[in-house]
Amino acid sequence: MKTLLNIIWLLFGGLWLAIGYFVAGIICCLLVVTIPWGLASFRIASYALWPFGRTVVDRPGGAGLFSLLGNVIWLLVAGIWIAVGHVVTAFAMAITIIGIPLAIANLKLIPVSLMPLGKQIVPSDGPFATVYSKAGR
Numbered sequence: 001m002k003t004l005l006n007i008i009w010l011l012f013g014g015l016w017l018a019i020g021y022f023v024a025g026i027i028c029c030l031l032v033v034t035i036p037w038g039l040a041s042f043r044i045a046s047y048a049l050w051p052f053g054r055t056v057v058d059r060p061g062g063a064g065l066f067s068l069l070g071n072v073i074w075l076l077v078a079g080i081w082i083a084v085g086h087v088v089t090a091f092a093m094a095i096t097i098i099g100i101p102l103a104i105a106n107l108k109l110i111p112v113s114l115m116p117l118g119k120q121i122v123p124s125d126g127p128f129a130t131v132y133s134k135a136g137r
Contacts (some may be wrong), residue, residue: 040116
């Protein structure tokens, strides 16, 4: 089921989201000071490309002061606008019954688009899991 949802997601918006995050990552890496945000954009791009079956968790050991400051700068410069874009596209996807899972996946991207530093993308047990359990791994 996750694979089918990922293929539908890829065709109806995931590819364009991933390309957008990838281009943002390239731009951030060209400007040497913004390399941490560029690397975070690449992580988000891979997540935006294939979101079902994966989830975002805090990095083990805490984010740290630099991640906190970086996230505040990101939030003010780009995070809010990206989150608004995800809400608008989620609303558009949720109009049809088939689009509801896609809208949920779009909403799953909001936390990592608001605060990308200090986050990790990990496999989840189900397509809509919100908590990552390390039991049995």
